[in-house]
Every structure is written in structure tokens, then in C-alpha cells.
Amino acid sequence: AKLLVLHGPNLNLLGAREPEIYGRETLADINNGLAQRAQAAGHELAWYQSNAEHELIGRIHQARDEQIAFILINPGALTHTSVALRDALAAVAIPFIEVHMSNVHAREPFRHHSYLSDLAVGVICGFGSDSYRLALDAAVAKVEPKPA
Ligand code: DQA
Numbered sequence: 001a002k003l004l005v006l007h008g009p010n011l012n013l014l015g016a017r018e019p020e021i022y023g024r025e026t027l028a029d030i031n032n033g034l035a036q037r038a039q040a041a042g043h044e045l046a047w048y049q050s051n052a053e054h055e056l057i058g059r060i061h062q063a064r065d066e067q068i069a070f071i072l073i074n075p076g077a078l079t080h081t082s083v084a085l086r087d088a089l090a091a092v093a094i095p096f097i098e099v100h101m102s103n104v105h106a107r108e109p110f111r112h113h114s115y116l117s118d119l120a121v122g123v124i125c126g127f128g129s130d131s132y133r134l135a136l137d138a139a140v141a142k143v144e145p146k147p148a
Pocket of ligand 1 (some may be wrong): 010102
């Protein structure tokens with residue numbers, strides 16, 4: 001199946017950005033690791049990062065035309081602000097997992113609310129770059145039909 005990983009604002013700075021919170025791995029390291037892992041499981045993984053809400057929304061719309069089976073999304077700060085991103089995910093009705101590297105619930109109160117979580121298949125947070133890997137494994141388990 002085709003999977004898509006989306007990264008929101010400031011995630012292009014991974015590796016350099018607040019490494020005590022987000023670790024030293026770059027976004028390219030993470031994406032390459034995920035693509036390899038997806039391929040080993042017999043799936044195809046595309047990725048996209050943008051700092052702009054409208055571009056992420058456009059990419060979500062495009063995902064429907066591309067028959068993307070599953071989305072992993074780290075919406076960054078848009079998690080806590082964006083009704084528009086929520087509506088885009090609801091509109092395309094592609095199942096998704098919300099991913100955060102940090103444990104947002106252990107941070108500032110404004111990070112405790114997400115506009116996406118109740119629409120998500122699940123939410124993974126707090127495991128650094130492993131959050132993405134765990135989400136990928138969960139997505140693969142969902143898209144692979146279990147033998148009857
Ligand atoms: C984040 C958590 C958000 O609160 C923050 O705005 C980010 C990254 C994470 O991966 O832990 O940009 O989504």
C-alpha cells in the first residue's frame with residue numbers, strides 16, 4: 001500500500017532544533033529510515049514537510065487522488081491550533097495516526113489539546129524519532145489484511 005508521512009512547521013529543523021527535546025536525528029534521517037522500513041514490509045512511503053498550513057492541506061487533498069491508504073502526521077504546533085487541518089483530514093477520510101516526538105502531555109498546557117486526536121486511528125507521542133517508527137508499524141498492521 002501507499003503510505004504518506006507529513007511533517008508540519010519547524011520539523012525541517014530537526015537535529016538542530018531544541019535537541020534536548022527532539023533529539024539529534026535530522027528529518028532526512030527519519031524519512032529515510034521510515035522509507036526503508038516501509039519498503040521492507042512491502043509498502044511504499046512518501047513524505048512531505050511544510051511550514052505552511054495551506055500546503056499541508058493541499059498535500060492531504062492530493063493524497064486522496066493518489067490512493068494513499070494511510071497517513072502518519074506530525075502536525076507540529078498546528079496540532080493545537082488548526083481546525084483547517086482537522087477538516088482536511090476529515091474531508092479525505094484517509095485513516096491517520098497523529099505522531100509527536102515529545103510527550104505533549106508532559107509539556108505546557110497549550111500542548112495538551114489536539115484538534116486531530118479524536119479523528120485519528122491512534123496517537124503516539126513521547127518516544128522521540130521512535131514515535132514515527134512505532135506509528136509506521138501500527139499503520140502497516142492496519143493496512144495489511146489479516147488472514148481469515
Ligand atoms: C511536536 C509537539 C508540538 O507541540 C510542537 O509544536 C512541535 C513538535 C512533537 O513532535 O513533539 O512542533 O509535534
